[in-house]
Amino acid sequence: MRILITGVDGYLGWSLAQHLTMRGHEIGGADAYFRRKWVEEMGSWSATPIVSMPERLRVFKDNFNKEIRFWEGNLCDYNLVEKIFREFQPAAIVHFGECPSAPYSMIDVHHATWVQNNNITSTMNLLFAMRDITPNAHLVKLGTMGEYGTPDIDIPEGFFEIEFRGRKARLSFPRQAGSWYHWSKVHGSNNIMFACKLYGLRATDIMQGVVFGTRINGMPEDERLWSRLDFDQAFGTAINRYCCQAVIGHPLTPYGAGHQKRGFLPLRDSMQCLTLTLENPPKPGEYRVFNQFEEVYDITELADKVQRAAATLGLTVEVRHIENPRAELENHYYNPDHKHLLDLGYQPSHDVDAEITIMLKDLMRYRNRIEAKREALIPDVRWDGRREKSRFVKA
Ligand code: USQ
DSSP, X not given: OEEEEETTTSHHHHHHHHHHHHTTOEEEEEEOOHHHHHHHHTTOOOSSOOOOHHXXXXXXXXXXXXXXXXXXXXXXXXXXXXXHHHHHOOSEEEEOOSOOOHHHHTSOHHHHHHHHHHHHHHHHHHHHHHHHTOTTOEEEEEEEGGGTOOOSSOBOSSEXXXXXXXXXXXXXOOOOOSSHHHHHHHHHHHHHHHHHHHHOOEEEEEEEOEEEOSOOTTOOSOXXXXXXXXXXXXXXXXXXXXXXXXXXXXXXXXXXXXXXXXXXXXXXXXXXXXXXXXXXXXXXXXXXEEEEOSEEEEHHHHHHHHHHHXXXXXXXXXXXXXXXXXXXXXXOOOOBOOOHHHHHTOOOOOOHHHHHHHHHHHHHTTHHHHHHTGGGGSOOBOTTSOBOOXXXXXX
16 A cells, blocks of 8 residues: 655654555655654753664665655645645545644643644645545544543543433533643544535544654664664653663653553554554545554553663662642543454453563663763753753652
């Protein structure tokens, strides 16, 4: 299948390009290199060294004997999107070309509006290009479990049955996002749902949990093919940050009371789920929602897991709670469904401890790179608008 990956230079995009190529798909990619710039703005860099895109493309060709067709540019420019669609005629589009960071969107009004404009406009441009150029294509849009927030009831996959004043309906489950970034994903979801209804487009909206890991199955050993792995306060996600902290002996940092629960999944499982989604498209006009994660964990429980795995490698680290820069529940009910992907054949790898150990070993090679940006580990972007470093606290 001919698949366009927007945001192909990112953590998931670069991994997926390799995974889908190994399955025989033909890949096109687009990117404006924003991720590299955002992480630099946060005073950091990827723990794994990342070569330039022209070099990435060369190394890709050498290893897989196949090329990625690549367009450099901003997806908010409709002329570029139209050109890509006309030249590549994708059968499916995986939209990763958005800003993925909650903290980045909370810095100030400029960052909040930039993230919302970028994320909403790029999705709108893809929807119109699909309508006008490839109406049969399948949009796989990366949403987030964070769209639902943490309501005090079970979370279904996108829709639920409701009875109100004696009448019943199947409605979109209420979203209660917790950052301007997460709200940008909600707005994108609503726009996609409407476009499917209006233009008969097909789309899968992936409510993905927090991804972690350095590896995908079948990945060649060539270091230049590795995906990026961020650890700063804005682009590093919980387990990835903990593992980077562990390799330099920095305390692991659950925020606040540390009983926030989230759905997590290894990078290799994310690849498997996205492939299943692409290879089993919805019907024309269908908008479907998949909750994509392997298991729910408490973030202190995860810090304890990283601490134990690190100890087996001779790394001694403390778990030290730190003031929570975010406004979020720190102790709550969390029970989301995740059945659709299992029904399609998703086989969870079910070994978070083994994955953490692999990641720690991989990251130990890059200890110096993490140490060099140690300052970027402590958060200072607060949800109330202040910019002040969090202090360590008692849990
Ligand atoms: N957290 C800590 N300590 C840390 C880092 C994070 O306690 O050092 C906590 C956060 O406060 C939060 C939880 O861990 O309660 C998850 O935070 P995160 O930074 O790993 O993930 P999040 O901001 O939610 O965003 C990430 C991705 C985003 C994706 C989302 C899925 O960056 O693109 O949408 O995960 S989800 O979390 O399910 O919304």
